[in-house]
Amino acid sequence: MTQKLWGGRFSEDITSEVLEYTLTVDVDVRLLPHDLWQNVAHVLLLAQQGIINMDAARSLLNRLGELDREREAGALTLRPEYEDVHLNLEQMVIEKLGLDVGGRMHTARSRNDQVSTDARLYLREVLLSAMTANLDLIDLLAEVSDDDLTTVLPGYTHSQAAQPVSVAFWRTAHASALSRDVRRLRDAFDRVNESPLGACALAGTSFNLDRDATARLLGFDRVLTHALDATSARDHMIEAAAVFALGGNNLSRMAEEIVMWSGHEYRLCEVGDAFSTGSSIMPQKKNPVVAELVRGRSGRTVGVLMQLLTAVKGVTLGYSCDLQEDKPFLWQSIDTYLSALRIVEAQTRTLRFDPGRGEELCWVNFSTATELANYLVAEAGVSFRESHHVVGRVVGQLLARQATLRDLDLVAELVAAEGYPVAEPVLRDILAPRNAVNGYTSAGGTAATSVRRTAAELRERSAEQRAWVDERQADLTAARAATFRCAEEVAAGVALDKALPAALCAVTDKESR
Template sequence: MTEKLWGGRFDEDITPDVLDYTLTTDVDVRLIFADLWQDIAHVLMLGRQEIIPGETARAVLRSLLRLWEEHERGELKLRPELEDVHFNIEQMVIEDLGRETGGHMHTARSRNDQVSTDARMYLRRVHVNAVAANLALIDVLLSFPEDDLLAILPGYTHSQAAQPVSVGFWKTAHASMLLRDVRRLRGAFDRADESPLGACALAGTSFPLDRELTARLLGFRSVLSHALDATSARDYLMESAAAFAIGGSNLSRMAEEIVMWSGHEYSLVEVSDAYATGSSIMPQKKNPVVAELARGRAGRTAGTLVQLLTMAKGITLGYSCDLQDDKPYLWDAIDTYLSTLRVFTGQAKGLRFDSKRGEDLCWDNFSTATELANHFVAEHGIAFREAHHITGSLVGALLKRGATLRDTKAGAEILTGLGHPVAESVLAHILAPRTALTSYTSPGGTSPHSVEAVRAELREAVEDHTAWLDRTRRGLDSALSDTLRAAREIVDGGDFAEVLERATAGLPPVTRS
């Protein structure tokens, strides 16, 4: 008979190849904290509900607390031959106490609800860290000097120069985009913050569990009521992967602008030396490698989402080992996304924009033509479509002469010939990139006043998200410390009911979902 914890009906053990193919210990290392915390909460509940004898529960808790301290010191190691984190910890307790005592720990629980609970607990930490990393990058983008309100860049549509914008306008645009990523991460946190513990394999159990108690001890907002859904659900993983993929894509878009604009043909921005490398053969090169890698690694976060969607689409309700393959890909997406956020925050601090070059490009690329059309509408009473046609005719005529809007003398002559004269001095003022930039005073526009108003709105949103971040971190920390404190008090002889009533008094109630 095999000595595996599940091996009662088996006459022979799995082969080394099968073990190597199915084990997850290398992936499960991240879940040790969650599995131990969950084990402690579960045993506290088993003792409180008198599902296992009180002294047995105390002995198991004492063993689990020793393992927690070992983990805190970085000394707890998983053994591959024990397949996963769950069997590792259970086996450690059994080796410490014997099967007659340690074997009670898994009462009224399955690896099916156990793994989902661990993954949700880990994802909560990830989402909190991702929100914090986004807010750090957003803070850098919003902390620009007043000069950036008038530092000119060409704005682009269709990858062609469109209208003048400012550096501050560009930075607030990316900050606005990243704040949506924060909202997505918070939404994904909410869907992960539901406790499946107590659903067991798929159908619940005949034991009198208190699922609300374990949910509160683990810091969950709610209990995922339906046992089959609780053990089958992986949409919370897909939603998290979608948040990472969209966030990676948004960072990639910023990276693309940095890469493109740092090229000699644009020369609009330069990254600091610390975020670039040189060429092995061309001594003149300065390559924006961080931004380039961010573009490429966005594919890894997107690929994880596709992998999870494909993995889950053909699986019926109830656990299947296909679902075991979710974590290796998701862990990689998490690491890729968080590392990109961190390195981008440092890169953003050192970006140097060339406003003079930006202004020259705006002149040369006819970026202010729209303002002349608007002038005809506002000052001459011409319908916009006609004003658009007149201005387009001016641009075409200048191009044939090899001139740009900077040649205001030629422009005034052409407009007179078109029957819509504008004094050269007026034309020079209308077509100046700075005039255009400061005149877009509509809400959300490029004028310094409009950009400052948006920056204030974004900062207010950052404050709200920061408050949520602080509350959430305190809540999770409090749940963990209260669980550990309760376990220690009970190990020292405290009454289960009295200790747990005190421990949960400060924890918020849970809902059912």
């Protein structure tokens, strides 16, 4: 007969090939602290509800405390023959306490609600870490200096130079996009932070559980009530993966600009040597490899989203082993996204723009032609469509003569020939890229006053979001500490009806922290 904890009806054990194919211990290592926390909370409530006796509860809590201390010391290792983190810990408890005591820990629970609970406990910490990493990058990008405000570069549409912008405008544009990623992460946290514990396999249980109390001990906001939905749901993981994919794409777009603008044809910016490598054959090369890898690896986050959507779409309600494929892929997305956020922040600190080159490209690419059209509308009283045609013809003739808007005498001649004479000093003022940048004074525009206002709003929003992250992290830390403190007290002989209410109070009483 098989010796597996689930093997009562089986006459022989699974083969080594099946074990290797189905085990998840390498993936479950991340869930180890969370499974221990969950086990402690579950045992406390089993005892509180009279489902197990106090002697068994004290022995179980004492053993779980030992295992958690071993984990903190780096001495707790999962064994492949026990398949996953849940059976590993249960086996470790049974080996020490015997089947009669250790075998009671899994009462009124299934690995189905257990794994879903663990994954949520882990994922909500990831979401908070991702928010913090985004906020760090947002704060850095929103730290605009006077040089950032005065250094111009071409803005691009259709990969063609369009209108001049400032470096500060570019920095705050990316910070603005990242700010939405933070909001998405926060929204995802709300749906992740629901407790499936107590749903058991799919139908609930006949035991009198207090699911609200275990949810509170585990720091959840609420119980995910419907048992079948609670064990089947993976939409919260897909939602998180979607946020990681969107965030990865935003980082990739920033990386793409840095890669492109670092090239000799642009020469707009340069990353620090520590974030570049050279060529094995061409001694002149400085390759922005970090930005290239951020751009390339963002594809992993997109791939994970597609994998999860595909894996889940054909699974009926109720647990199927297809669903254990969620974690390996999601873990990859998590690692890819968090590492990209951190390396991009570090690289951004070294990023330098060439103000002379940026202004030169604005001139030679006719980036201020729109300003001349706007001037004719404002001062000559013509319609914008007429002025658009006039300036378009002027640009066409300049190109034919291999001239630019910097050739002011020729520009003045061509504009006058169109019937709208403008003095050269006025043209010089209209067409200067820096003047154009400072002239876009509309809300969200490139003018220094507008960019400073935008940067201040981004920093203010970031501070609010960071305060929320800190508060939520403090909630989770307090919940775990209260749960383990309660377990230690009960294991040491303190009455459960005294220790547990105090723990639940500590979880909810934020003012006392």
